[in-house]
Amino acid sequence: MKTETGVAAKIIYLKDYQAPHYTLEHTELHFELLGDYTEVSAELRFKRALTAPKEAVLTLLGADLELLSVAWSGQLLSANDWQWQDEKWQFAGAGEGGVLSTKVRIYPDQNLALEGLYRSHGLYCTQCEAEGFRKITLYPDRPDVLSTFRTTIVADKASCPVLLSNGNCVATGDSENGRHWATWEDPHPKPSYLFALVAGDLAVLRDSFTTVSGREVALEIYTAEVDQDKCDHAMRSLQAAMRWDEERYGCEYDLDRYMIVAVSHFNMGAMENKGLNVFNTSCVLAHPATTTDAGFQRVEAVVAHEYFHNWSGNRVTCRDWFQLCLKEGFTVFRDQQFSADQLSAVVQRLEDVAFLQTHQFAEDAGPLAHAVRPESFVEINNFYTLTIYEKGAEIARMLHTFLGADGFRRGSDHYFKTYDGQAAIVEDFLNSMAVANGLDAGAFVSQWLRWYRQPGTPVVSVNSVWQKDIQRLTLTLTQTQSSKSSSTPESLPIPVRLGFIGKEGELSTSLNGVTANEHLLVLEQAEQSWQFDDVSQVPVLSLFRDFSAPVRVKAEFGDADLAQLIRLDSNSFNRWSASYALATREILALAEQYRSGDLRAHQPQESALAAAIAEVWSELAASDPALAAKMLQLPSLAYLSDQVACYDPEALQRARESVLLQVIAPLQSALGTVLAKQEMLKPYVYSAQAIAARSVEAVALDGLARLQSGAAAAIAQHWLKEAPHMSAEQAALTTLVHHQLPGADDALQAFYARWKHEPLVLDQWFATQASAPQAETRERVEALLAHSDFDATVPNRVRAVIGQFANNNPVAFHDAEGRGYGLIAKQLLAIDARNPQLASRLAGAFGIWQKLDESRQAHILRELDGLLSGDLSSDTRETLSRIRG
Template structure:
């Protein structure tokens, strides 16, 4: 716990270090109950730094055991040490010197899972953002780049596998049943990319030959007995490596690439150079234990971490304010990979849904911040949807503005110019300006201004002339940043009654229009199209070409027509999704009206049944927005109970409207052999979406019962169980199905996480009692981040009805759990606390209860800096 809670780090205060660290030579000796670390740092005073400058190294809960300069022990008066810092005075004014530092650690007691810790007998590390300082004293910041040689010594019986970054150099036996391995990473890297793993692990091996003809040895390490479940991950890795060569010309640069899957991990995965450490959720798969969503998640995360080899590792960020430079860019790259591997339209729809459900609420609430923040108290709390997902949208807009060839030229220049450096957003944008021959002055404001802009569009048509009047507006929010007009690329199409885009030459004022894109550069702009043979349907914001709230009062009839006719698949989905969202938001305010909703729900049913569309797109057309997204559209004075009832009523009504066509879709393909291929995934998604509608319409759980009993894969099994648990929670069949599921998978942690999550997210009157009972279940482990996210996150973020109980009991339960978790793992507690982010939009009663709960958490005597930062910002 910390007494420096008010410390604020500011971008404007950045300055280079007074010292450089060129080489790091680490000796890590692992024993039962402790680890001894000796770091030999090759240090040099930075040219131009003051000769009197001291060297201040970061630490976190460290115990210093030895300290020497060029082999000579330092006298006590020449340094100051605490668990959090080591400051050295009187260091050489020129030339390189070696600083040797000894520390001792207790990995088994490290429940924060940052630095070096031990989980299920395996020693491993997590150093991003500031975990290396929990291993040794260091300049623990991303702009300090050094090469690393790492020697690991450990008992052979407990840790026959010894891994670190880079290439293996040497290994061999030691006395007393111990052994060693020496690794060398020739590429300078920041300390946050350091990794070490030691344990008794199974391995799946393969290899990959680069476009340049080099053979790379690949390995995925798992807990004993689980390597067979990493086959798909290996396939995804090899596809990622080949794709990055084709799409961006990036070859892998080491002799080996290793992945290790561990069960206790704060994040999804970590891109450490040549040694990626993964949460085993994103590695282990087979049809019986993993859903189609899990397969997609593994493919995405494997690709994401591999792509970091260049966008994050070879070129890293100068400081943590530039975090989006690696994360937003790499999310864009993994999205493009999935789009090329599967369906571009379906992937884009999924990305936009994620953006709207996760990033838009963040952008519009108390935790708002720019894509590049200018201040923070705890950097761990800025691994956010804004940095990742909105950051990716900004890269996508650059690609839209420049076009594919000039965008690729900009990326090539970025790789060429900044390889081996710690870069900034300015460095990145300058490459695109130079290679693309286009100013991005207005565009760069996207990185500095927080909030979701509103794009207003108005159309007028007469005598073959269509005028589109556009304007943009950005309201000042919690971050208090600017509101200037930004460069906003708006893709569009003019759809004729034949379902084809019309050809028309635009004339623009206050904007530019070219190649199907309107470039809105000022607050207002106008585009005129003349000589049109008929009034077109305006398909606007295709591909969601800018992350905005669209204000376009297009008639219901026009949008229903676009949902049938738009030749752009994303445009078809967006027209229908916007209509559905507006309909359910109205129902969330005043109650559900079947008559008012009928035309929209009929269009949803028609989209689901349209065999001209690929199955995954039909599933997207059929899916209704979640309660969180509906609440966001409602805006203010949200009653979560009313939102829940409106959505359930709409699902049931949709089931009735679908009728025979839904029954036929449920029957088609049922029982087909499992395949992760896109068409097979799409058919399952469509059937399982419809299953809930049909079951609610009939008020009958029998279809879900039969599917659960006969399912041959986890996707169908879990979908059926979700219908039972969410919509028929008190039926005997549901209780038996939950018991059977638990008993079948009691020894599989990843599947048990699904069991906890499913029940925690089930919206019904007794949900809180169920969750409290599950918190006392023998299999619930609060210290395991996956299990904590499944139960606490499943309840707080995925069950608005129960979390926002009008008596405040849901808030109080989550507060108790967060307080307990905060003592074990502050980072996970802080991330779960973001469930409160939209409390100000609630109706007055719940709003006050949520505020009281947040104030009570903030007043806790032992609250961590991580959790306090989230709670304080939520209350501002």
């Protein structure tokens, strides 16, 4: 796990890929779960690949294993018969093939990294993606080696009455000394990263689903007994996802049963292991009393995401880990489509885009930037990034926009049919899209592959000229690549959905003889121009509607232009986007005045944003409350930090609060009207309409807290007293704590007393305090770390405190004296010793250092140098080294 200080880590390159010399026809596993340790016996049937040389060497991988015995085709081998260096085990006597039999001993109780097979709170569980299976047994642990599996688990019947693995259960029975066994068979060849095993004392919720061809599939969700009443939403979400995938993509489930297990100690959100998904409890448990609207939506999305992987990831998997975006980006796009169909398409899109622009754009612009398909890596665990997932999803979305819904479906059908049971690469996916739509595959793949190969966020500059006399508008778009791009970037295909907004609303215009309210352009060259006719008045351009491409846009929009879009654009996403852009402009201007000591910062200033929102908000709150709520959620400091050359958290926070106050002040009466409806206190219903009503009330309460703190405190206390669900409770508690309203401390104590036995709710209690935007929160976080309910071995609890403080509380984290940085550095060192994956992800919070002032930079560099001078895992060392530069 650890690396010696100063030793250079090995870099793995895509260009060095070599196909395995041996294929694996079948895997037979036998697990003896024996309390203090586990013994794993494996029989692996190999065959030399047709392309392999005669002198081929059989190479397996193993880590943290006690090797008890090895045999080849029935003959025991000695240590002289193989070589084992680091994680690589090699055997030169495999010839044309045979059966390798091994027996190893591992120690799940000591596995605090939660990778491979581990046991937590009496529950055995696996996490094998990306390279965890090598910690279970010797194996060709790479995604392009696919095998059928037969797995037998033997354990104590009293402590482990439930024994689960991939596929279908084909036999069970009792054995000696109170033990029992179960054998599972997965007929679909899969790579080792999709293997799963769970054993323990679990309750189960059962249901079923009838597929489009008439097969009945048993559905099972396993949890602790106390959590069984929180599984109904996940089950409904699973059934909806199965039906949606059949209807939208033609993908039918292929096993007799589909199982989900909820695990409290889990590094990821969830894992798509074939037929046996292992989930973090936060992504499967949902109940109105304990879960907010955001929690319900997350469960629905993650359940769908992991199910959709059955085809985009499992039936068609990745040839190597450089192709990770092939399964993750494509599947994120699919789960975003699903979520849009379940609730509000507009809200889903603007939330996805806000997240992308805030976090992935910053990743693209910072020291951790990399291509969607990187050319190299040190630790693959460090490349489960927003670029892989979110930007990868945006590429799939652009293809969907470019080809149209029917064309994209033809391409996905071709992809699934052609590469079923294979390990594919990005080129295979693009080739399917081209071939299925009758396009020149070579040219199409070459052009779209650039999106996967070039890091950084493209910039599109906009210039338009309107000729009044002939009613023609000439639009010129120019694309450039950021400094994070390759040395010789090539032009990308960039879909541009475009509308024209006049003084009364949307204009109909003509392009190449086609008259429409909206046009789809594709910017393919460094610079291109288009001529639009019948443009009766000078318009405001509604660019990149629904964010048709993941680019930054440079356009000469005046305040009045953006206000016009807010008032009149027919595209709801672009109305919100215009408000976001105008808010950003006003906040940044005011922050610069604060930074420079400009006296104008302290004088009343006009706000085009406030005027535009005041004009539309009351009507919007009635007609589209979800959009109305988003209009009042101004850009976060995380987003704003990516828009400036020098990040001053204090100035930006002060400016943001000032602009927000200007926006909500004229809305005081409207906020009161919203709150008077008391939608938040109605019984819980999970629907787009109900969620929208609650979201606009929560935003209204947050706004009122800035205008009338006493009235807001009274409403929040009333919500806490009468709350019929957690959405109301959490909104009230957050308002009290984050605005330091009267009764906040009492509310925290009462909330803790009520929910201390519910781990996920207690995570919210921790997170609410750790994210409170006050300088003194650092001291509160130190107290939370010493709290009896803080458990540093539980990733969810660590993220609720350390993650919230470092990533969602810039005011306290960026303490001018560097104390926030010191707190996080100390915690990283301790976490890394137990759980390198978790530590590496948390370390990313330091990636902002180059944008800070010299004093803060010095504080962070001191912490980075201190960490890097010590003993770290390769995961965390790689992340910190890339950040340090």
